[in-house]
Amino acid sequence: MVWLLSLILLLVAVWAALRFLPAGVEGRLPLPYLIALTPFLWIPALACAVVAGVLSHWWVCAVAGAETVALLALQAPYWRHRCSGTWLESLFRRRPADADGCAAPSDGTADSGAHDAYDVSGAPDVPARTGAAYRCPVARFTVMTLNCRYGRASAEAIVTAVRTRSVAVLALQELSRELVEELEANGLSLLLPHRQLGQERPTDNGGFNGVWTRFIPEDMRSSAVDIPAADVPSITAAFPQPVPEYEIADDDDPAGQAESEREGTVVVTFASAHPKSPMRGCREWSDGIIGLGALARVADGDPAGRARHPQAIRYDGVVLGDLNSGLHHPSFRRLLAQGFRDADLSVAQGATTTFPSWLPWPRIELDHVLSTPGITAGHVESFVVEGSDHLALAASLVVRP
Template identity: 30%
Template sequence: MEELSVPGPRGAGLGILGSMVIAEETRSRRKYPLVTALLVVAVVPLALLAALRLVGFDGGWYTLVALSLTPYAAAAGLLVGGLSLALRRWWTGGVALVLALALAVLVLPRASASEQRDVHGKTLRVLASNLLYGRADPKAVVDLVREQRIDVLNLVEMTPAAVSRLTAAGLFDLLPHRVLHPAPGAFGSGIVSRFPLKEVNLTGDSAAKQPGAEADLGDGVVAEIVAVHPISPDVDSRGWEREIKDLSQPAGEHGLRILAGDFNATLDHAAYRTVLARGYRDAAEERGEGLTPTWPSSLPVVTIDHVAVDNRAAVLDYRVFDVTDSDHRAVFAEVRLP
């Protein structure tokens, strides 16, 4: 068979250029092998993370932590790729940039607001706050409720002592209706509302109570609310996956459902994306705030607190707020129902 070749001097020039590039990279590797090794060592975990994220595999505690840092990995990949190219490690740099760009395609849309449904029903202002074993400043919580004109407040890590302090601070004067399940440590949760509540079971069993309630907004409109707090994956990663996927039961026949609280998950975890795929949208992502971190509040790094909204509704606003003496930032969403 006749060998195919690029005709003319242009093809020969490209071949010579390719040979020069390969030869130059080979010389650089031989001259500075430690530099090459360090760059390759940096690319390997990036490749593993990209594979986990693209395949949709959460794995155990260590891979869950790594996945939560996906936005930072994308940025680091760009730096490693650029540095590799500057040092004439063409293959290493090319692989790093391809991986970084693949992750960036998944991450960057979170910084852009999405067009919302044209709906004209009632508006609901929802706030969710982790009280850090009940230690959060009750006045800070009540002030947020008052200033942001909150209709529904979800509280997790709510202890009996925290309920007493919130009562003294006047929370139940502002939001008189409640479904409370206080418990020691991180296991208590509750829903407090301006509207009448009827407790209903909207999730599976979980280590910490994840209460659900129907909020009667009047005129026959009902919103289903869930205070979300699956077990932390550092305690039981399999239990975390089961409990968070239990949240993905289909929305009720009559009410539109809103899930709000500490999910112990980011948008890069397959378990949370499974929840969203069942008929919800992440309020932060909808408003272009999906990269705004919520934990730890002293130096926020990852976004594990969310408001997930029934996709038949529109997200009008989303913000995060610091809460004194809590390690989580509170998350707020204004939702308009159809």
């Protein structure tokens, strides 16, 4: 029995070590599927610890216990931000702050109108503003993503979710022409009047992708990045905001400076993505995930976009979709390392698992809301949409000054 328990523990340790492979190397079957099950490896390790304890094999019990703790610790990134600098700083904050971290001026005065103007969750096409004396978000809104399972998801349920949650940006994957028509018939265009669909191609995996928004588009593309999968449609919107400037009246008197404002713009690109599943091409699965990292540098290769926004102070990107991967996949961590933050990691409330929808447990994390550092997540939730094998994922996003 000791040898059997030891063998199981060794196999579990080797299995867990797969997550530390170099990005791209895991692009071989069955590695993506084995790595996806990493969050559940603590179960056989704990079972070995219990059996070893019952049989009084104490050294095996100790090893199994240590292995269980180590495997559970792999989930720490989903919780550790609760003890991050942001939380610690709040204990010693000298100035009051609202729920979004808007710090009031030290003299106790604030622009009361500025505090209410940036929430665009319920008002279409309203540019958000922030006063120089009150550093608040440029915009705050809700986004939602859903894999529609070959176009079988309920159009009525999708539109209802958009309406009840005041969704400002909707990303859908595995669309069909029939589902798009049903969405329009159920009034989606009245809620989100601007849409961009990907072109139907032989490389589509289960259907094409689409993105809808209530924000007035500055740019729309059928595919924002070339990956070996379905097109990645995108819509770019601009969020104006005043930018404080300081004018020094006298070079000999640095204290004599006056604050003024000029118009600035935060430009945000929203994209709907769906890399191939490993069964449709394991190498292409990995390349597609890593390739989405180009969206973190959305303005670098777009001189035309920079010309349209000469006053842009920052370019941000948001990727929504079924990315067919999670934190334990090296390719997904490479994607994050290219400049993205996962909303699920930012809120630090545990992993929001989304597949399969019909099982309360065990589920794995495949759907994500990623954003560049200028955008932060305030809330993330998943919920059932009839007809899909994935849960829908919604997140509250804040565009920072």
